[in-house]
Amino acid sequence: MDAERLVDAYGDVTVRDLAWLLFAPDLLRASHAGAPLAHPFETPSERDATLDWLAVLDRDPATLHERARNPKLTRLGFYAESLLEYFLTHGPAASLVAANVPLRRQRVTIGEFDFLLQTARGARLHWELAVKFYLHIGDGSAATARLSDYVGPNLQDRFDLKHERLLTHQLALTSRAEFASLGFEGPWEPQLYIKGRLFYHGESVTPAPELGDAHLRGWWRTVSEWGAMHAESDDAWVVQPRLAWLASRRLAASDGDALLAHAATIRERLSGTVSPTMVAAYGRNEKGEFVERSRGFIVPDDWPERAREFALTTI
Template identity: 70%
Template sequence: MIALSRLIDRFEDATVRDLAWLLFAPDLLRADEAGAALAQPFASDAERDATLAWLHTLDGAPDPLHVRSRNPKSTRLGIYAESLLEFFLAHGPAARLIAANVPLRRQRRTIGECDFLLQTAGGARQHWELAVKFYLHIGDGALRAARLSDYVGPNLQDRFDLKHARLLTHQLGLTSRVEFAALGLDGPWDAQLFIKGRLFYHDDAVPPAPEVGERHLRGFWLTASEWGERNDAIDDARAWVVQPRMAWLASRRLHADDAESLMAEAAGIHAGLRAIAQPTMVASYVRDDAGGWTEESRGFIVPDDWPERARAFAAAAL
């Protein structure tokens, strides 16, 4: 299997890279532990190859994708991801989009929305629910095995076990409700999870929770004090950048001038991250053999009091 980085690095446009990441990144959940079927963007190797060719063409003329997905007024990563997947289903060479964001109402009150309704080349009708999540693992791997509740959102407003339960008990059941049947969208519909993202670990040796996909994307997290002690944060062969929220999906490239500027400002960036008030994603870039700069790793720097608050949030599941 081709590594994700090799698939992504063939594309120059950042938005095309994000779409490729969404389609090819490994699932966050294991197929046999997910509690529901996991959506597969491609029904065959031929569809996969056709999609890569389509992305290559789109990379040369990405304006239609930009018009659909780029909204300077929006900073909601989930909405951005939805727009990317909708564009693929509407214009790509694989499954055919029937409808997106289909609202279900009862007595004029919206009770939910079906993310995507589509039909495969073989005629199967599928209902996909999309989730793109970034969680930090807060459990103590030395004392017990990891649980989904140990994975918490950086702002402590979300937790993997809560999101997983919501997907299974509410969102995937929408196409089975009488309110959906009243819409006249002929089925039957096979409800599936489309769940991507990255999980961040304080100790990279900690085994993941049993529900977590074996190939899931990983990152690190450090407290601000721990970050201050890192010697490689200021390095003449590495550039660090604060990763804006809308750039959390695919890896990025740095132009040489941008990397040199970041290296010149390394001391200021390093000091600023030691005084952060909220979790902040960072990425490190290193020189590659071709003289360019490629992303090496991603992680979160969190305030020193964050781990204690995060453990309390995770413990609320017990």
């Protein structure tokens, strides 16, 4: 069963996000990741136990909401960390040893590791979590894309730079001399826990070799392109808030009908997009619910040129 079908088994939106974080495919290919990739489960029985645990949590998610729906968690990375911390604290697999502990040298913070955990078999792991959403800016003329072709929507982040930072700085924290003073008995095996979705302008792009074959995909279009493609669309369009970027969403029939009733106004508003905006298209299923059909970014018409410059910038 693929990740999307697993996520669809749960009704609560926060439980869906947690299930997505646990079961979504890795962005990176294990053979090209530069470090071992993290796996939430050591055995098939732990995976099955987690599915059962999520089903129970879905019926009564109050404790998860209390942890993850903190008004102070306004950044997507913090929200994802809170979900994974909840799983490691309360779930049926590995157990949490420490989370988000700063590492200091002479009172100056030099880094903060994400998670230390111990598996049922006794393995002691250091996980660094990254949940990333990049747009591929290459034009498809190159034989193969490069990681530097994948840029953040606001052009403040780039996949190659993030990957290098994870490998050379974040994963190295538990091997530094300063770490020994914290008293966490090791050794600790560093692993990458990297999830997300990559957005493409066309279908002809051969992804960068570092990327996993099953990585989640979306699309991006300029305002002009999107307007021309979707002028006659019968989908219900929704702007996805940043904290709704993980799992797919469902809409009640009444909400979807309301969106369709105001479709022209929504399309007009989106046609005036001045910064990259994630949107999702919803269509009605056999139960009358509106389910997500696709997800993508609408970007200003001048964004591609600026993004290509950013992809080539030496930082």
